[in-house]
Amino acid sequence: MLPETGSYVYIQSYKHDGSLHRTWCRGFVLEANEDRIVAVTDKTWVIEADGRRWLTREPAVCFFYSHFWFNIISMIRMSGIYYYCNLASPSLYDGEAIKNIDYDLDVKLYPDGGYQILDENEYSEHAKQMEYSDEVRHIVEKQMEELIRRMEKGIEPFNEECIEKYYHQYLEMIG
DSSP, rough: OOOOOTTTTEEEOOOSSEEEEEEEEEEEEEEEOOOOOEEESSSOOOOEEOOOOOEEOOOEEEEESSSSSSEEEEEETTTTTEEEEEEEOOOEEEEEEEEEEEEEEEEEEETSSSSEOOOHHHHHHHHHEOOOOOOOOHHHHHHHHHHHHHHHHHHSSSSSSHHHHHHHHHHHHHO
16 A cells, blocks of 8 residues: 555554554655655654654655655755655555654754764663664664665665655645
8 A cells, every 4th residue: 555646644653562652743755666655844844652742844855665664854955955864674565654662763864974872772772772773783783784784875766866866756746
């Protein structure tokens, strides 16, 4: 099952223990196929597991993959494109929302090409607390290497042309 291009969907992230982690209330679907869903969030309400709510500040083109253990949020700012990459289970759409399991580790890529690995302590704590299997930990760590390789090589979506193409498509579609 895939969401319809031009429709709005929820985006939900869970934790390994099945608890809801975060919900984006509106993602505008630009592309949906068996490999990935591309959606834009723009001034979208986000609800955290503890009930806190916040509004996204800038438009973001988001990539949710069905075969990779990461998703990519490319935030379009005046100072350039910032990428926030979540190590997470492959994403799926179940008719209600795009869903995945967040595995804590994140990588932030800056417009100058530098990157930072985030939340390593949280990953270690949750791996013990929620009993991530050796297989899950191995996959997450290998996928982190793949993600960084893609960043360093500028493989789509890690280039400005890709993000600009999708953002312009979004602006045309919402008229």
